[in-house]
Structure formats: C-alpha cells, structure tokens
Amino acid sequence: FKSSPFLHCGPNAETDSLAILHLKRDLLIPTVLRSHDELNEGYSEGKVSNTRFGSFPHSTLIGVPWGSQVRASIVDTGSRGRKGWEGKGKKRKRDKESQAQDDVAGVEKKQKVEVESKAAVKAATGFVHLLPPTPEIWTASLPHRTQVVYTPDYSYILHRLRVTPGTVLIEAGAGSGSFTHAAARAVYNGHQNTNTEDSTQDSIMKRWGKVWSFEFHEQRAQKLQEEIEEHGLNGIVELTYRDVCQDGFTPNDTPASELKANAIFLDLPAPWLALKNLTRASPSSPLSPTTAIHLCTFSPCIEQVQRTITTLRTQGWTEIEMVEIAAHRIEVRRERVGLAEEGLRGVNDSPASVDEAIERLREVEGRSRIFRNEGNEGEEQATAPGPAQVSKQQRLENIRHALEGRKLYKEGRLIHRAEPEIKTHTSYLVFAILPRGWSEEDEELAQGKWPAKA
Numbered sequence: 001f002k003s004s005p006f007l008h009c010g011p012n013a014e015t016d017s018l019a020i021l022h023l024k025r026d027l028l029i030p031t032v033l034r035s036h037d038e039l040n041e042g043y044s045e046g047k048v049s050n051t052r053f054g055s056f057p058h059s060t061l062i063g064v065p066w067g068s069q070v071r072a073s074i075v076d077t078g079s080r081g082r083k084g085w086e087g088k089g090k091k092r093k094r095d096k097e098s099q100a101q102d103d104v105a106g107v108e109k110k111q112k113v114e115v116e117s118k119a120a121v122k123a124a125t126g127f128v129h130l131l132p133p134t135p136e137i138w139t140a141s142l143p144h145r146t147q148v149v150y151t152p153d154y155s156y157i158l159h160r161l162r163v164t165p166g167t168v169l170i171e172a173g174a175g176s177g178s179f180t181h182a183a184a185r186a187v188y189n190g191h192q193n194t195n196t197e198d199s200t201q202d203s204i205m206k207r208w209g210k211v212w213s214f215e216f217h218e219q220r221a222q223k224l225q226e227e228i229e230e231h232g233l234n235g236i237v238e239l240t241y242r243d244v245c246q247d248g249f250t251p252n253d254t255p256a257s258e259l260k261a262n263a264i265f266l267d268l269p270a271p272w273l274a275l276k277n278l279t280r281a282s283p284s285s286p287l288s289p290t291t292a293i294h295l296c297t298f299s300p301c302i303e304q305v306q307r308t309i310t311t312l313r314t315q316g317w318t319e320i321e322m323v324e325i326a327a328h329r330i331e332v333r334r335e336r337v338g339l340a341e342e343g344l345r346g347v348n349d350s351p352a353s354v355d356e357a358i359e360r361l362r363e364v365e366g367r368s369r370i371f372r373n374e375g376n377e378g379e380e381q382a383t384a385p386g387p388a389q390v391s392k393q394q395r396l397e398n399i400r401h402a403l404e405g406r407k408l409y410k411e412g413r414l415i416h417r418a419e420p421e422i423k424t425h426t427s428y429l430v431f432a433i434l435p436r437g438w439s440e441e442d443e444e445l446a447q448g449k450w451p452a453k454a
C-alpha cells in the first residue's frame with residue numbers, strides 16, 4: 001500500500017502517480033503523470049495535459065514538489081512546440097480527430113479557429129497548482145458516474161461510525177467511489193508492523209483495516225475497480241459486483257463469515273432491503289460477533305428514512321437517530337485593491353507577486369489590443385498613444401518600480417460572505433448501533449468460569 005498516493009504521497013510528484021491539476025477553486029483535473037506518452041513517442045515531454053489555462057507537458061510536473069505552481073508551456077504557439085508536437089504522425093492524427101469533434105461548417109468553423117488561437121495565446125500565461133491526491137480533492141475532481149457523497153457528509157459519517165485505522169467497513173453501493181476513497185484512508189493502518197509473516201485474511205484485516213465494497217451496476221463496478229488499482233488501494237478496498245439486497249454481502253472468494261465487519265455504510269435506494277442480510281442470525285453473517293456494529297444509511301427522501309427506521313427497530317438495532325448535514329461555504333477574501341494610481345487599471349485582484357501583476361497587465365493589454373483590432377474605433381482613439389506617453393517597456397518598468405517590495409496579497413480589507421444558499425440538502429443520515437452478540441460462552445467467560453483467551 002506504500003505505493004498509493006492517497007496514503008503516502010512523498011514530497012515530490014512522481015511518474016505514474018495520480019496528480020491533481022488545480023486550475024481554480026472549483027476546477028480540478030485529475031491526471032496520471034506519465035513520462036512517456038505513446039501518442040508522442042520519441043519526445044521527452046511525456047504526456048501533455050491540455051487545459052483552458054494552457055498546456056502542461058508532464059516533464060514539467062514530474063519531480064516537482066507537491067503544491068508547486070507550474071506555468072503553462074507554449075506547446076501550441078511556440079516554434080519548439082509546433083515542431084515537436086505536430087511533427088509526429090500520431091499526434092497529427094489525434095489533432096485531426098479532436099478538430100473533427102469540434103468541426104462546424106463554413107464561417108462558423110473559421111470563427112471558432114480564430115477564437116481558439118486567441119485562447120492559445122492567453123493560455124500560455126496560465127498556471128496550475130500541482131496537488132497530491134487526497135479523498136477530498138478526489139471527491140471534487142472525480143468523474144461522476146452517480147450522485148456522490150461529499151466531504152462534509154462523509155467526514156461526519158466516518159466519525160459517527162467510529163472508523164479508525166483497523167476498522168472493517170462494509171459499503172454499498174460504491175457508485176463513483178467518492179466515499180470509498182475516504183473510507184480507505186480512514187481504515188488504513190499504516191503504522192502497524194508489516195514485517196510479520198502472518199498473512200492470513202484475519203491478520204491482514206487487523207493490521208490494515210478493510211473496506212468491503214459492493215456495487216451491482218456492472219460498468220460502474222468495472223470502472224471503480226480500475227481506479228482502485230490505479231490508485232494503489234487494492235488490498236485495502238475489496239470491490240464485489242453484487243446485488244446486496246438479493247444476494248447479501250458475500251465478496252468474491254471470501255466467505256461472508258470472515259468479514260467480521262464493525263461498520264456499515266449503505267448508500268442505496270432501498271437500504272431496508274439490504275438490512276435482512278446484516279443480522280447476526282445466520283452463521284454466514286458478515287458482522288463481527290464480538291463488537292458493536294455502527295451503521296449509517298444515506299437517503300435523500302424522508303419516506304426512505306421511515307422505512308429504514310421501521311426495519312432497524314424490528315431487527316434489534318438501537319440508538320437510532322437521523323441527522324441532516326447543512327454545510328455552508330464561507331468565502332473569505334480581500335477587498336479589491338485599487339492600483340489605478342500605478343497605472344495598473346484592471347489589475348486589481350490582489351496579485352500574489354509583482355511578476356504576476358505584470359503578467360496580468362500584459363493579459364489585459366493583449367485583450368484590449370484584440371478588441372481594438374476588431375475595429376472599435378472609439379476604443380482605438382481613447383487608447384492611442386499620445387506624444388507624452390512613455391513606451392510600453394518604460395511603463396512596465398515604472399510599474400515594477402512602484403510595486404517593488406509591496407506585499408500585494410496582504411493589501412485590501414479582509415471580508416467574508418456566505419455563499420448563496422443554493423440547495424444544501426444532500427441526504428438524511430440514519431445512524432444505528434447493533435450491540436455486540438452475547439453467547440453462553442461469553443457469559444461463562446464473564447463470570448470467570450473460563451480463563452480469558454489470549
């Protein structure tokens with residue numbers, strides 16, 4: 001499990017590791033870093049992530065400390081890029097294919113190409129932050145195949161289920177794997193001694209914790225299995241393609257009685273149908289016989305909650321409680337700083353450095369030039385250089401001088417506001433506890449009739 005970047009990411013981004021390109025707060029792109037790309041064989045740049053903020057050859061990402069800001073490379077507009085990237089037959093084919101995807105007839109097509117080339121010029125000034133994957137970031141960036149459980153919900157659920165390193169957790173349905181990743185990290189017991197030669201199922205689970213995951217939609221199960229392997233989580237997460245309501249919680253190749261789960265999370269449309277397979281009644285019960293079982297179901301409708309609770313009551317579950325998480329994001333930022341006096345009109349979002357401020361100015365000027373070239377005479381006149389106006393280079397120098405030494409990120413009044421109250425309801429969480437089983441043997445042990453087991 002040492003190879004899972006979700007558990008041990010190391011100081012630097014490594015080849016073949018999953019990485020997250022953070023473009024802006026709500027725009028994150030997961031990518032596996034490849035120093036080799038079969039589409040660009042023979043070129044040292046490796047795979048290229050093309051984003052709306054520019055192109056990022058993986059050679060500029062691999063080996064870089066996590067958290068670094070990485071500038072886009074000019075692979076679309078520069079001469080190096082043009083020769084390097086388009087000289088190859090396969091790449092040309094790929095470009096043609098993607099062009100074909102975007103293809104529109106006549107004038108419409110021409111306009112689109114023009115817009116794209118402007119976008120490429122702008123993109124060259126972009127950057128991303130290179131982040132290691134965490135369950136939280138994965139949740140924000142994963143390809144959605146279903147509704148997913150979000151961080152405010154799953155952090156509370158894992159806490160209420162008392163999930164700690166070593167916990168054995170049953171999860172159904174796995175869906176897009178958002179909860180699965182968070183659960184895998186929570187049960188992972190990386191601090192235990194791994195040198196033991198005892199590799200029985202029981203001891204592996206005790207050392208590592210385990211997520212026994214179930215999904216009955218074939219394609220979703222296949223895709224999640226691929227992700228689990230790609231993310232190095234196989235061994236911690238065991239995914240089974242199964243209908244848990246009909247066929248119970250027996251994983252592939254493992255008798256249910258070996259699971260000995262002590263936490264359960266059900267994100268199913270009809271959790272009450274699965275509950276009949278989560279009792280201690282049968283000898284093939286997947287539940288731990290010696291610990292209390294903590295359960296959570298996740299249902300969007302109150303009618304589902306009512307049916308679940310009725311079933312829980314009749315099956316001996318206790319401490320039944322329903323909770324709804326209403327998470328609000330509060331945006332904290334600095335008020336815009338007016339830099340017009342330094343000639344920085346339009347550069348007012350507290351740029352992080354002088355270089356960035358100048359970069360932004362160039363961007364604003366570039367946009368203005370494009371606008372003027374399109375024939376807006378009024379704009380042309382208003383901004384045409386007068387005799388007294390200094391050269392652009394001189395102007396940039398003046399700005400650099402004016403900003404030198406200033407901590408722009410600290411300027412402006414700190415303000416906060418709650419984000420608009422969009423629909424915050426995700427689902428109702430029903431929690432319950434099944435007390436530990438108590439056999440005659442346990443009773444005799446409690447009365448001191450037998451010596452305690454080692």
Ligand code: SAM
Nearest residue numbers: 149173175176177178179215216217243244267
């Ligand atoms: N918790 C997941 C996540 O965070 O990404 C999302 C789960 S999604 C809302 C519900 C999933 O349950 C679907 O993928 C569906 O195919 C699966 N499912 C529904 N009924 C099932 C059943 N009886 N057995 C197994 N999986 C089931």
